[in-house]
Amino acid sequence: MNRFSLNQATIKKADLATALRVTAEAGIPAIGLWREPVQEVGLARAADLVRGSGLRVSSLCRGGFFTTPERPERRAALDDNRRALDEAEALGAPTLVLVVGGLPAGSTDLVGARSRVADALAELAPDATARGVQLSIEPLHPMYAADRAVVSTLGQALDLAAPFEPAAVGVVVDTFHVWWDPELAAQVARAGREGRIASYQVCDWVTPIAPDALLSRGIPGDGHIDFTAVTALLRDAGYTGDVECEVFRQEVWDADPAEVARRCAAAYREFVEPVL
Amino acid sequence: MNRFSLNQATIKKADLATALRVTAEAGIPAIGLWREPVQEVGLARAADLVRGSGLRVSSLCRGGFFTTPERPERRAALDDNRRALDEAEALGAPTLVLVVGGLPAGSTDLVGARSRVADALAELAPDATARGVQLSIEPLHPMYAADRAVVSTLGQALDLAAPFEPAAVGVVVDTFHVWWDPELAAQVARAGREGRIASYQVCDWVTPIAPDALLSRGIPGDGHIDFTAVTALLRDAGYTGDVECEVFRQEVWDADPAEVARRCAAAYREFVEPVL
Incomplete structure (x- = not known):
């Protein structure tokens, strides 16, 4: 299980100390952190807790929301x-996951919103490089x-990342989304060739879509996604990082x-690890 | 309004006679029919009603569901x-809209399901040609x-249509979906070049997504879609057909x-017609 990581949002109601403890006790070597529970205890204390837990931090969620x-x-x-990049650096997270934001209120200008994502990346990439933290779209x-x-496909994310060094801007491959x-x-293979895969996240697509569409995910094996097929794409693309x-x-x-x-650990062992 | 058509599903509770009447009374020259309300009165009677209404039939919904x-x-x-193609011919509908079907129950084999769509098109294309009705993906x-x-993008639909004559297999561009x-x-331009655009359907994307995700649509102007931008793509691709x-x-x-x-007619006049 040395490549498995539990994203903290999966156990959203646990505070940071509890999340670290149950993750370690399940034999999981890494955790993906979220800013809110980190800020709840304060950054310095959070970094101490993480060090004390013995867990690696696979990512920090999340930056972005810069389409306005x-x-x-x-x-x-x-x-x-920029503060999120500071937090990622302090926590030892190699990457800051970006959810770029939707259409500004009342706007239907999708092209404009997307162009502002490109502009924001250009502004933030030097800050990411300076901190040794990768932005991941x-x-x-x-x-x-x-x-x-407004970034909806892996190909589009790779196009947005293209102007920057892979160490500054990468992409996330989350099964639920792609x-x-x-x-x-083709796009996972390209992401591998271009050295851009910052994180592979596993999460199932369950039907019917939940009444709150944000909560429509499932633990791998509970839904419609072929984790063998998708994980093989990541493996063949040369991805050797964590699987959240x-x-x-x-x-x-x-x-x-x-x-x-x-x-989650059992699902990883059953559906993902054998393919890696 | 000579290119506007009301799809019958928009006034789902009306029977065929009522649907034809309110469409004509709104000054709309065409209607997109559905099989169920047609079958409710019987095909011959439905064809009579349509002829009596003076309306053109822009499409028949729907065939497909052949991924098993x-x-x-x-x-x-x-x-x-094949029966749906017969019905389309009898009703004077130029095209049968195909919703291809999802993953078979219990299956995660997306690649397999997609290949069966290609196989089904190969079986049905000669039947479509024989009846002078276009299948539209x-x-x-x-x-x-x-x-x-399991067909999720216009590019994918065009790839599936590629082996066949445009008169046999075309594609639908529905704003809500694409x-x-x-x-x-790029793909609308390609669809125009390849002569594949069978239908342009307009329908808005409204948030939040409805608890029943199938019912999450809106009349143009009620949501987030830029109908000026999308309609301009269709116009520039040379599309001269109906707008449902x-x-x-x-x-x-x-x-x-x-x-x-x-x-719907008012929304068409405000958001779509000026661009055509």
Whole structure:
């Protein structure tokens, strides 16, 4: 299980200390952190807790949300991303995951929103390099294009990353978001060739879509995704990094976090690890 | 309004006679029919009603659902598509819209399901040609990839159509399904060059996604889609056919169908017609 990581959002109700403990106790060597529970205890204390846990940090979630054109709001978003890079550095997270943001309120200008993502990356890339933290663009499922991320495919994320060094800007491959993509095999291979795969996240697509569409994910094996096929693409693309399990689902959040950590580890062992 | 068509699903609770009447009374010259309300009155009677209405039929919805590998089920699905082609011919519909189907129950084999779509098209294309009815592949939003359509992008639909004459197999461009696609401009231009655009359907993307994700659509202007930008792509691709308004939404279905027909016509005049 040396490449498995539990994303903290999967056990969202646990505070940082509990999340670190149940992850370690499940025999999982790494964790993907979120900014909110880190900020709850303060950055210095969080970094201490992480060091004490013996866990590696696979990523920090999340930066982004920089599609608005309005000047003060946009400055605030970029400054917040710089703080997130500071936090990632302090926590030892190699990458800051970016959810780029949707259409600004009342706007239908998708082309404009996307161009502002490119501009934001150009502003932030030097800051990322200075801190030794990689920005990683996460294409989100197209069902979130209006309200969360105007970056919807891996190919589009790679196009946005192209002007920058791979150490500064990479991409996240999250099965939930990209499994349906007819270009997936070609784009994962390209991401590998270009050295851009910052993180591989596993999470299943469950139907029917939950009434709150954000919570429609499942633990691998509970849904429609062929983890053997997708994981083989990552393996063949030369990816050797961590595999995070990130599940947003009410019944998972409501369960005992230690039990969830064990279930995720078991799913990883069954569906993902044999292919790596 | 000579290119506008009301898709019958937008006024789902109206029977065929009522649907034809309110469409004509709203000054709309064409209608997109569905098989179920046609079958409710019988094909011959439906064809009579259509002729009596003075309306053109822009399309018949829908065929498809042929991703299952099981032999008897698959034969039944293909035979049903042949009946749908018969119905389209009898109703004077130039095209039969295909929703190809999702993953078979319990299967995660997306590649296999997609290959069976190609096989089904090869079986049905001669039947379509014989009847002078075009099969039109509708890429559905990726949120429906598991349970309704393993064809998720316009590019993928065009790849599937490529082996066949454009008169036999075309594609549908439905704004709700494709608005988010970073490749949209390139693929609409390609669809025009290849003479494949069978239908342009307009329908808005409304957030939050409805608890029943199938009913998450809106009348143009109610959501996040830039109809000026997308319609310009169709115009520039040389599309000169009908523009159907197809909205699945509970509050639209619950409203007076005559009122809905007028609202759709008004939205077409405001957001679409000026660009054509």
